[in-house]
Each structure stands twice: as structure tokens, then as C-alpha cells.
Amino acid sequence: MKLHHYMLGYLSVGIIVVLTAWVGLFYAFMTDEVYDNIDDGLKNSKTEIIKKAYSNPQVESFLPFGTNGFRITPLEPGEYAKKNVFSTAMIYMDADDNDEPVRMLTTTFIDQKGDPYLLEIRTSTIEADDLLRDFGLAVFILYLALLASIYIINHFLLKRAVWSPFYRLLHNLKTYTLGQKIITAETQTPIKEFADLQREINKMIERIEDMVEQQKTFVSNAAHESQTPLAIINNKLELLVEAEDLSEHQINQIQSIHQSLTRLIKLNKSLLMLAKIENKQFVQYQEVYFNQIAKDLVEDWEDILTYKNIEIVLQELAPSRSVLMDKGLAITLVQNLLKNAITHNIPQGKIVIEFQTNSFSISNTSIWKTPLDEKLIYNRFYRSTTNEESTGLGLALVQTIIKVTPPLSMHYEYNGMHCFSIRW
Incomplete structure (x- = not known):
């Protein structure tokens, strides 16, 4: 896997995690604000309805819900419940012939006669849900846009502006052979890490070139300087084997030495030839x-x-x-x-x-x-x-x-x- 693709994977995962956490918190905050606003409206409606109930002696004749969106139900003595209970539910609406989300306030009050009543007020939250749904769709589109922009920026802009010196340096390393210097002009970059890498690679190549050059010089000099003494030794052995006072055992020993010396001369010539070839003397x-x-x-x-x-x-x-x-x-x-x-x-x-x-x-x-x-x-x-x-x-x-x-x-x-x- 290429380095910029590897970084793109980590960057994408990191942004998705951060964005998901942010969306969750923002969605919860938005939901709380929307429902808080609806609940304030329900409280205001509650105050107005109770005022009317106090001024109307026939409270029990109020129709349940209807266009006013509230219902008053008489309670038996002792059934006095807690005040201001908010809830969310799906309620079937005759006008729309389907279920719609509603926010409901359930509370109790006592009229002028001291009789307890249950008051239920509800209001449609379909617009709020549409708002939250639209918000979710916008966030999803934002996800895709961010991922696409990250990929485009990383693959096209960063690859050319940031990674191109690195890839040129890598190409130079792949094609590098002994005796060839890295071309620093092609890999100049304002990025400190890449510049440091380039500088250290050039230093390392210089050390390698120096060591190889010293080795070539040593082998060449050693092989060349040893040619003369080896030739002298070989000639003296040839003269020595022609002596008349040598025993058969001595002659065999001299021949064995001569064979080893001949092999050494061949080896020396081969090493000298290798050094000359590597030094590009041909x-x-x-x-x-x-x-x-x-x-x-x-x-x-x-x-x-x-x-x-x-x-x-x-x-x-x-x-x-x-x-x-x-x-x-x-x-x-x-x-x-x-x-x-x-x-x-x-x-x-x-x-x-x-x-x-x-x-x-x-x-x-x-x-x-x-x-x-x-x-x-x-x-x-x-x-x-x-x-x-x-x-x-x-x-x-x-x-x-x-x-x-x-x-x-x-x-x-x-x-x-x-x-x-x-x-x-």
C-alpha cells in the first residue's frame, strides 16, 4: 500500500469518528432545543386553557381534542396526578389519514368548585421532525463531501505538491548504481523531513562511493604490485626444477609449488581485470x-x-x-x-x-x-x-x-x- 493511501485511510477514519461524535452531540442539542421550544408553547397553551376553564362553569362539556388540540377529562376525587408531564408519540390523524408525530403535555388542575380535571394538550411535531431529517440528510451529504474532498486533496494536490519530491528521491534510489550520484536538484523540497532524508541519503551514498573507491584502488594496486614478484618467483622455480642435483621428491615438491603459484598468478590477473573493469578503464x-x-x-x-x-x-x-x-x-x-x-x-x-x-x-x-x-x-x-x-x-x-x-x-x-x- 502506498504511503499517501495509508495516510488517507487513517485520516478518513479519524475524521469520521470525530464527525460522528460531533453529529451525535449536535443532533441531541438540536432535538433538545426543538422540543424545549415546543414544550414552552404547550405550557403557554396550558395557561390559556386553564384560564378559560376557570371562567366557564361547564368545563365538562368541552369536546375531547378536536381543532383546539386539547382534551379536558373529569377525575375522580383522589386521582390528582403530577403536573406537566411531556411525552412524544405517534397519533392517528383523521385529516391526513395516517400517523403523525406529536408532542403532548399532560397535567391536572382544579376548577372553582374544587373538582379535579385532567388536561391533555398536544401539538404536531412533523415540521420539527422534517427539520431533523433534513439535518440528518445534510450531515450525510457532508460526510460524502468531506471524504471526497480528502481523497481529491490527498491524491491530486498533496501527491503533487508534497509527495512528488519523495517519489523522485525514491526513483533515484531505485535506479542508483555505484559511481552515480543522486541528483539533488530534482528532489529539492521545503518539507524538512524530506530534505533531511535526502541529505542523509546523499551522505550515505558518498560514504559508500568512497569505500568502494578505496576498495577498488586497494585491489587494483595489490594485484598490480604483486605481478612482478610473482613472475620472478615463477621464473626462479622454472630454473630450479632444471637443476641436476635435485631428487625426485624435491622435483615433485617444486612442481606442486609451481602449480599453486600458477593458480595464484591467474587469480591475481583476474582480480586485476575485475578492478580495471569496475574502474571503467575499458x-x-x-x-x-x-x-x-x-x-x-x-x-x-x-x-x-x-x-x-x-x-x-x-x-x-x-x-x-x-x-x-x-x-x-x-x-x-x-x-x-x-x-x-x-x-x-x-x-x-x-x-x-x-x-x-x-x-x-x-x-x-x-x-x-x-x-x-x-x-x-x-x-x-x-x-x-x-x-x-x-x-x-x-x-x-x-x-x-x-x-x-x-x-x-x-x-x-x-x-x-x-x-x-x-x-x-
């Missing part, structure tokens, strides 16, 4: 054809494929279109996918490279007969096997190249062979 864009790059790599690695007894099949199903990107990154991308297919293959395995107009795929057989976890295979240093030839950075490099080259996307699937597809 900006020499040109028209690149992946089919030609793949063919050149297969030709260069023919000896390795023959040595490992891996069959490779190139299928150009449609003329491949070019991609505008750095050629070095394109070579690294195909090279790492092909190396991954060779490294994790099986003896007498197979690699199939297919080219479409806007895509190509590399599929390979493997000892793993189930799909890989696509959420993990692109993580750095993740390895699904204990193969010492794998640095765990090949697919991470490919994924990084994909991220910095917007036309490209990658998809993995398992269809009896592990298949990585690149589309543009």
Missing part, C-alpha cells in the same frame, strides 16, 4: 563480432582441446550482428566462458557454440548432471567443484562485463548440457 568502443572472436579462440586453443580430448562444434545458425563495446572485454568474455566450459568438462566431452543474429551460446558436458544454482555461480570465488584449475572468478568476470555493457544480457539453463547464452 572505453575503446568499436564494432565487435563475437563469432569471429570465438573462432579465433578455438583455433588458438586447439592443442588444449585435443590434449583433453574434448570435441568442439561451431554452429552459425544465422549471420551474427556486431556489438558496440570494448574489444578487450569482448575477448575476455568469450575466453572466460570457453575456459569455463573446458575446465569443468569431462574426458571425451563436448562443447557446442551456437551463433544467432543477436546472441550466441556455449554449452558443455560436465560431471554435474543437475542444474547449477544461478544465484551462486556468478559470485566471486564460488566453485561448484574442487578443480584446481578454477579460480572461481571466471563467471564473476563475465557477469561484471555484462553489467558494464548495457546491450548485453546473460542467461543460464541446463538441457542435458550446461548452457550460457549471451544476448544483445
Whole structure:
């Protein structure tokens, strides 16, 4: 649920509760005032009727109710009742042929002879009830008008005037990537809370950018500075293994060290390549054809494929279109996918490279007969096997190249062979 809708719900409920309480109190006050006014009229009528009764010796001959709206009834001695009892009832009216609401005053008085009489005076309250009904209808319309105005104000005015900077800031956060600053000019707002939020987010992004930049610099420098000593160590090991006075055990130990050192050199080169890609040092864009790059790599690695007894099949199903990107990154991308297919293959395995107009795929057989976890295979240093030839950075490099080259996307699937597809 959106924030302004959430606030609208609370605001509507709050206003309804307050308005309902106010209407109840106001209705009770209005009813009391209306009936109080009617009761005052009934009291005045009572005074006039009693005066006439005192001056008329034939009180008992008065007709019950009628057009005068009152009735005098003789009482037995001792039936003297309380004075001024007001009540409301529905009385059938012959003139209107239906029931109408009336207000009635019941009281007693004693005439000049000392005889007690019951006096009942009534008056129609239909106009007062109409007034209260109209009042109720007006309040109901006020309910609807308030809810409609709250919705309109909240959805159209407040959303544009108050919430628009917030939504622009939220959009900037959603589209934010490392190396991109939040554009503060678009999200300027006079609302203090939103301004504080924007300011703190910008500070947080600056800290993140600084930390990432320091990390990139450290990795780049560490990988670059370690290249020379690693190369020296590798050369000395190669010279040492050629010495004539070494035993077989010593030679085996040196070869083991050399293998570990070779893997470390590969790892170092991969880290250096990652740092360069993330630092956007590859900006020499040109028209690149992946089919030609793949063919050149297969030709260069023919000896390795023959040595490992891996069959490779190139299928150009449609003329491949070019991609505008750095050629070095394109070579690294195909090279790492092909190396991954060779490294994790099986003896007498197979690699199939297919080219479409806007895509190509590399599929390979493997000892793993189930799909890989696509959420993990692109993580750095993740390895699904204990193969010492794998640095765990090949697919991470490919994924990084994909991220910095917007036309490209990658998809993995398992269809009896592990298949990585690149589309543009």
C-alpha cells in the first residue's frame, strides 16, 4: 500500500469518528432545543386553557381534542396526578389519514368548585421532525463531501505538491548504481523531513562511493604490485626444477609449488581485470563480432582441446550482428566462458557454440548432471567443484562485463548440457 493511501485511510477514519461524535452531540442539542421550544408553547397553551376553564362553569362539556388540540377529562376525587408531564408519540390523524408525530403535555388542575380535571394538550411535531431529517440528510451529504474532498486533496494536490519530491528521491534510489550520484536538484523540497532524508541519503551514498573507491584502488594496486614478484618467483622455480642435483621428491615438491603459484598468478590477473573493469578503464568502443572472436579462440586453443580430448562444434545458425563495446572485454568474455566450459568438462566431452543474429551460446558436458544454482555461480570465488584449475572468478568476470555493457544480457539453463547464452 502506498504511503499517501495509508495516510488517507487513517485520516478518513479519524475524521469520521470525530464527525460522528460531533453529529451525535449536535443532533441531541438540536432535538433538545426543538422540543424545549415546543414544550414552552404547550405550557403557554396550558395557561390559556386553564384560564378559560376557570371562567366557564361547564368545563365538562368541552369536546375531547378536536381543532383546539386539547382534551379536558373529569377525575375522580383522589386521582390528582403530577403536573406537566411531556411525552412524544405517534397519533392517528383523521385529516391526513395516517400517523403523525406529536408532542403532548399532560397535567391536572382544579376548577372553582374544587373538582379535579385532567388536561391533555398536544401539538404536531412533523415540521420539527422534517427539520431533523433534513439535518440528518445534510450531515450525510457532508460526510460524502468531506471524504471526497480528502481523497481529491490527498491524491491530486498533496501527491503533487508534497509527495512528488519523495517519489523522485525514491526513483533515484531505485535506479542508483555505484559511481552515480543522486541528483539533488530534482528532489529539492521545503518539507524538512524530506530534505533531511535526502541529505542523509546523499551522505550515505558518498560514504559508500568512497569505500568502494578505496576498495577498488586497494585491489587494483595489490594485484598490480604483486605481478612482478610473482613472475620472478615463477621464473626462479622454472630454473630450479632444471637443476641436476635435485631428487625426485624435491622435483615433485617444486612442481606442486609451481602449480599453486600458477593458480595464484591467474587469480591475481583476474582480480586485476575485475578492478580495471569496475574502474571503467575499458572505453575503446568499436564494432565487435563475437563469432569471429570465438573462432579465433578455438583455433588458438586447439592443442588444449585435443590434449583433453574434448570435441568442439561451431554452429552459425544465422549471420551474427556486431556489438558496440570494448574489444578487450569482448575477448575476455568469450575466453572466460570457453575456459569455463573446458575446465569443468569431462574426458571425451563436448562443447557446442551456437551463433544467432543477436546472441550466441556455449554449452558443455560436465560431471554435474543437475542444474547449477544461478544465484551462486556468478559470485566471486564460488566453485561448484574442487578443480584446481578454477579460480572461481571466471563467471564473476563475465557477469561484471555484462553489467558494464548495457546491450548485453546473460542467461543460464541446463538441457542435458550446461548452457550460457549471451544476448544483445
